Amino acid sequence: MLDLVIRGGQVITPDGAGAWDVGIEGERIAAVALPGTLPTASARVIDATGKIVAPGGVEPHAHLAHGIMSHPDAPSQTLGPEEDTVGMACGGTTTHIDFAYLRTGGDLQQVVEQRAARWKGNSYVDYTFHITLAGALDLQVFEQIPEAIQAGYPSFKVFTTNVLPPHPKRAGNRLDFGRIHYAMEKVAPAGGIMVVHGEDEDLVQFNYERFREEKRMEGENLHLVHTKLSESLAFARTIALAKATGVGVYFVHTSAREGVEAIRDARAQGLPIYGETLHQYACFNAEYYKTPRGFCSHTYPSLKLPEDQAALWHGLVVDGLSTLATDEYPTNLELKLRGKTIEDVTGGNLGAEARMGIGYSEGVVKRGMSLGRFADITATNAAKIFGMYPRKGVIAPGSDADICMIDPSIRKTLRREDFHVSDYSPWEGWAVSGWPVMTLLRGKVIADNGKLLGAQTDGRLLTGRRIEASILSRPAC
Ligand SMILES: [Zn+2]
Secondary structure, rough: OOOOEEEEEEEEEEEEEEEEEEEEOOOEEEEEEOOOOOOOOOOOEEEEEEEEEOOOEEOOOOOOOOOOOOOOOOEEEEOOOHHHHHHHHHHOEEEEEEEEOOOOOOOOHHHHHHHHHHOOOOOOOOEEEEEEOOOOOOOOHHHHHHHHHHOOEEEEEEEOOOOOOOOOOOOEEEEOOHHHHHHHHHHHHHHHEEEEEEEEEHHHHHHHHHHHHOOOEEEHHHHHHHHHHHHHHHHHHHHHHHHHHHEEEOOOOOOOHHHHHHHHHHOOOOOEEEEEEHHHHHHHHHHHOOOOOOOHHOOOOOOOOHHHHHHHHHHHOOOOEEEEOOOOOOOOOOOOOOOOOOOOOOEEEOOOOOOOHHHHHHHHHHHOOHHHHHHHHHHHHHHHHHOOOOOOOOOOOOOOOOOOEEEEEEEEOOOOOOOOOOOOOOOOOOOEEEEEEEEOOEEEEEEEEEEEOOOOOOEOOOOOOOOOHHHHHHOOO
């Protein structure tokens, strides 16, 4: 017996978008059927006429309740899941992946359990974690990798750079390429994937020194410190190691044309290499740093140039990139705009709530992205790459009934009132065509027209992630 029927919408399925009705039983999708053919005697009917029915968004890159490294003199944390996932729910995202940091002396199972305990009862949407191998770890730590993959945590994040400048001194997250290679050797045979922040440490740190010496400290120079060349070098080096070890790699926040090209070249060789970019990288460039709220759109590496934006959009709409993410790192506006120099700006984005809507408006409406591709880059591909498919990221019988319904007739300029997280949004003033109007998490309506209907206890930890062999053997999505 169906509990819910979504009727009359344009539904995005793996076989294309079309006029279908979606039948939901309990927490799962039970049927995708011809219009008017599903029994509705016992079911609640949601009229989706004129709407687009997309898979609930999967945000592959979030840092909630995370220590803020930018201002060591004033330690603080990003907003937690209890606040940020309200925005995800209202914006059509039903699953997010955060990070559990493993540092020297730590235990892998323990760090995951600690993060899961922090989320339990505090998230409006489903969640899981990548494991970050942070800093120069002892070699015996790497022995725990196969066990973690077995336990359903198959994605390992590494930083090829310390990211932040040498002044003031901060704890670094960089893993040297020796250890990255060693990690790849453990991850590949066990069925895991590497998640890589790729920038060249030597170039980035030298540029910080040089710009300090030359007194070019203005934050608008960030893209000249975190350069296109730096991304190019680190991606190439990482891909060479991946080729040698046979591991799959997912590059987070690709920011430059060179990054997209490196990924596309590797994929053309048949390597299982995947690229992510961020909606802020695609929609803003370094000129924006010169405006009063310019640093609202800064995260590391940095905004780049118009030619890079064009390459990122091409990668998203046509081919080369696999996911549109946020690098969510939510703070209030005062903290976000506290620093003005290359050494003290606050990195990290706020925008998981806007991700689905911006992806639709900028991708589908403005740049002709197909609806199928929209579902791929906002939900399906992340679910596949991180071992949650077909439970997540797809509208098909048997899958979790996670839905993002978009009203394509909405035309508006986004205002502060359109958002639910923190005291600002980087997207205030942005004009959109189409916006999410309803979100379902496992069959429950958790948001309706910007009104939160879900509960903080609705989100569940996604256990048992397993990446399909096809994802790890070739560029499959
Ligand atoms: Zn990040």
